[in-house]
Amino acid sequence: MKLSDFHFDLPESLVAQYPSPRRDQSRLMVLDRSSGRREHHVVSELPALLEPGSLLVFNNSRVRKARLSGRSLGTGVDVEFLLVEQTSDGSLWRVMVRRARRRRRGSRYAFPGGVEAEIAGEDGELRLLRFDRPIDDDWLDRYGHVPLPPYIKRGDDERDGERYQTIYARETGSAAAPTAGLHFSPELFGALATAGIETVFITLHVGLGTFLPVRAEHIEEHHMHRENYTIDRETASRIEKARAEGRKIVAVGTTSVRALEAAWTPDDSPPGGTLRRGEGSTAMFIYPGYRFRVVDQLFTNFHTPGSSLLMLAAAFASTGPGPGAGRDLILESYAEAIRNGYRFFSYGDAMLIR
Numbered sequence: 001m002k003l004s005d006f007h008f009d010l011p012e013s014l015v016a017q018y019p020s021p022r023r024d025q026s027r028l029m030v031l032d033r034s035s036g037r038r039e040h041h042v043v044s045e046l047p048a049l050l051e052p053g054s055l056l057v058f059n060n061s062r063v064r065k066a067r068l069s070g071r072s073l074g075t076g077v078d079v080e081f082l083l084v085e086q087t088s089d090g091s092l093w094r095v096m097v098r099r100a101r102r103r104r105r106g107s108r109y110a111f112p113g114g115v116e117a118e119i120a121g122e123d124g125e126l127r128l129l130r131f132d133r134p135i136d137d138d139w140l141d142r143y144g145h146v147p148l149p150p151y152i153k154r155g156d157d158e159r160d161g162e163r164y165q166t167i168y169a170r171e172t173g174s175a176a177a178p179t180a181g182l183h184f185s186p187e188l189f190g191a192l193a194t195a196g197i198e199t200v201f202i203t204l205h206v207g208l209g210t211f212l213p214v215r216a217e218h219i220e221e222h223h224m225h226r227e228n229y230t231i232d233r234e235t236a237s238r239i240e241k242a243r244a245e246g247r248k249i250v251a252v253g254t255t256s257v258r259a260l261e262a263a264w265t266p267d268d269s270p271p272g273g274t275l276r277r278g279e280g281s282t283a284m285f286i287y288p289g290y291r292f293r294v295v296d297q298l299f300t301n302f303h304t305p306g307s308s309l310l311m312l313a314a315a316f317a318s319t320g321p322g323p324g325a326g327r328d329l330i331l332e333s334y335a336e337a338i339r340n341g342y343r344f345f346s347y348g349d350a351m352l353i354r
Contacts, residue, residue: 065144090134
């Protein structure tokens, strides 16, 4: 399949620049992938839209204030860095930086609080930035900024410190939010429990694997970057139990999907496999033609054209022959969302594919 197969036109006015006033009051499109039928709801109605006994799987990764501005000690120009991942050496980070080719080894930068750093090397599309002391999350909370994606055309403010974070975020390590979870409020969690719907939490730290654009003309040639995940023993057992009992596994967000599908080890005994416990990593690229092994339903946002996230949603929507069926259904659903004024991307509205 070609990258152009996943293009769609979106009015700029529908790219959400701010979150909705209340987390659970975003609009929700419900797509029945078997019939192609679409319904329009709000997120707070989700408990009535899921089967009792369903198991919702959330990604509880916490977003760092990973956007950092440094002044070049050579030119005096301010340069923005996105800290993607800390290495085992606490002073060395893998970073994204604009005009990366200009950021040569040995270039030095001054950061707030008297901290300095230099470019120590390259790692594919990333640069290695070595600070003159270990950089921790307390320092980033003080001097860093919320890493809003580039299609949000404004600087971050105090509100983003809360709203670009899920209410259940616990494990720090993401350079972008697992945005499907931004719609869930304490009231919605209470309503889910009352409706007999279970919730569990896994961790996948969002990095380049999630937000790097697909650039290959033929999408099969795209290679994902690895992202780290953790599934504890109790959570894995609850997911396996739900599958064995025939209850629906509902992934909240594409990152939850990728962690679950990567961790699944198939076998011949019910429920057809097991989840690997503990820490792992995945570079799994899910696109149309993939056969899902764990996830039955997907709660997700509306994604950017040509992104691996859109391709995963298209793969999940497919029930007919050929990889194009899911793509066509997703793009038709996106066109309907545009006609109905849905808000798109990180701070936008949501979709339930079932």
